[in-house]
Amino acid sequence: MFLLAQRNLFHDRIRLAATLAGVSFAVVLVVVELGLYFGFTRSISNLIDNSGTDLWVTAESVPYLELGAPFRRAKLYQVKSVPGVADVQEFLHRPALWTRPDGQQTIIQVVGFNPGFGMGGPWQLAEGSVRDLKIPDGVIIDRNYESKLGVASIGDVVEIAGHRARVVAFSEGIRSFTTEPYVFASAENAHNFGSIADDRVQFLLVKIEPSADAQAVQQNIVDRVRGVSVYTTSEFSRMTRYHWTFTTGAGIAILLAAALGLVVGFVVVAQTIYATTIDHIKEFGTLKAMGAPNSCVYKVILIQATIAALLGYGAGLLASLLVVHYAQPAGAPILINGGIVFSTFVVTVLMCMGAGLVSINKVTRLDPAIVFKG
Numbered sequence: 589m590f591l592l593a594q595r596n597l598f599h600d601r602i603r604l605a606a607t608l609a610g611v612s613f614a615v616v617l618v619v620v621e622l623g624l625y626f627g628f629t630r631s632i633s634n635l636i637d638n639s640g641t642d643l644w645v646t647a648e649s650v651p652y653l654e655l656g657a658p659f660r661r662a663k664l665y666q667v668k669s670v671p672g673v674a675d676v677q678e679f680l681h682r683p684a685l686w687t688r689p690d691g692q693q694t695i696i697q698v699v700g701f702n703p704g705f706g707m708g709g710p711w712q713l714a715e716g717s718v719r720d721l722k723i724p725d726g727v728i729i730d731r732n733y734e735s736k737l738g739v740a741s742i743g744d745v746v747e748i749a750g751h752r753a754r755v756v757a758f759s760e761g762i763r764s765f766t767t768e769p770y771v772f773a774s775a776e777n778a779h780n781f782g783s784i785a786d787d788r789v790q791f792l793l794v795k796i797e798p799s800a801d802a803q804a805v806q807q808n809i810v811d812r813v814r815g816v817s818v819y820t821t822s823e824f825s826r827m828t829r830y831h832w833t834f835t836t837g838a839g840i841a842i843l844l845a846a847a848l849g850l851v852v853g854f855v856v857v858a859q860t861i862y863a864t865t866i867d868h869i870k871e872f873g874t875l876k877a878m879g880a881p882n883s884c885v886y887k888v889i890l891i892q893a894t895i896a897a898l899l900g901y902g903a904g905l906l907a908s909l910l911v912v913h914y915a916q917p918a919g920a921p922i923l924i925n926g927g928i929v930f931s932t933f934v935v936t937v938l939m940c941m942g943a944g945l946v947s948i949n950k951v952t953r954l955d956p957a958i959v960f961k962g
Contacts, residue, residue: 607856607857608903610856610857610900611857611897611900614852614939615904615936616907616911618932619904620912621842622846622932623908623922624842624921628833628842629833630923632829633829634763636821636824639793639821640706640793641794641795642795642802644820645667645791645809645818646818646824647816647817648815648816651827652832653681654828656790656791657790658789658790663816666812667794667809669812670805671800671805671808672805673805674796675794676792676793677775678702679699679775679790679791680698680701680775680789681699681791682697682778682782683696684696684698686747686771689745694768696737696769696771697769698773700775700777701772702774703718707795710762713728715742715757716742717757720757721756721777725754726754726756727746727773728772728773729772730760730769731759732763794818802820806820857893857896857939858942858943893941893943894940894941897936897940901936901937
């Protein structure tokens with residue numbers, strides 16, 4: 589059966605090339621779009637996921653990170669007094685105007701935290717140290733944004749919202765999911781850069797005691813501190829991802845593009861395998877005239893589809909990895925992992941076998957007498 593399927597599939601090399609091109613295109617579209625989707629969602633919540641905190645305290649009913657609103661600093665001390673709370677530090681996330689040394693301007697996202705407490709800061713450093721933010725006006729930017737922000741080395745001086753700032757360290761691989769780069773600063777400097785009064789805070793990062801129950805501490809803060817909302821890190825991360833992925837429609841668009849790739853691949857493979865089946869209809873008629881059951885014919889067609897799936901998947905995966913390799917320097921957040929590779933393989937095989945069912949329906953109704961017709 590395998591040899592017959594192989595002969596049928598490879599008999600017309602041009603048609604085979606069209607089949608593999610269709611499968612490969614579908615694989616590339618699915619892998620890259622899923623990679624974009626997961627890379628996009630990861631970059632949306634990377635500040636939250638890597639904050640190193642247990643609980644987030646926000647102004648009342650804040651639905652996601654970017655909508656954080658300032659509230660009275662007095663609440664920081666109220667949260668500290670809640671049983672089970674080990675530490676509380678403020679955190680800021682505000683847009684600001686960055687002025688490059690050459691005078692050009694761009695919008696950034698200032699991320700303010702307290703250096704030395706292990707919560708809210710950059711998690712991957714390429715050069716320098718978080719402790720260097722204690723230097724007056726110090727900031728940390730990511731290597732990916734050096735050109736955009738007009739800096740090249742530690743010590744370069746810029747201006748943020750009319751205030752002097754100096755680059756003291758570089759992070760690596762910390763990308764914003766928008767075009768606005770993250771710029772890390774001490775909470776004190778972030779108040780100036782983000783135009784927040786000193787008696788206000790935007791977020792509180794809460795570390796609970798190892799022996800305390802997180803849900804109990806969360807509820808105690810809600811009960812004792814008025815006018816705030818309290819979320820676990822996973823809850824706040826999920827809320828932020830959900831907003832940008834589904835409320836804005838960005839995630840839906842990416843998933844629809846992946847689905848489109850499957851549709852295109854299915855149509856191309858179905859059409860090609862169907863045409864191959866029609867070209868060899870007499871051979872299938874001969875098999876049936878010799879008494880071969882329909883199951884044998886099914887196996888031939890499904891083996892053809894499987895061979896096309898394997899070859900097309902291999903070529904498509906290789907092309908996908910090349911796309912990811914060349915897209916990374918441009919800042920595209922494409923995340924390819926084992927789950928995506930495996931699930932795409934399964935979907936590709938099922939897609940091709942499903943396309944083969946179109947041809948099976950034709951052969952099932954085949955009259956063996958066709959062999960004796962001219």
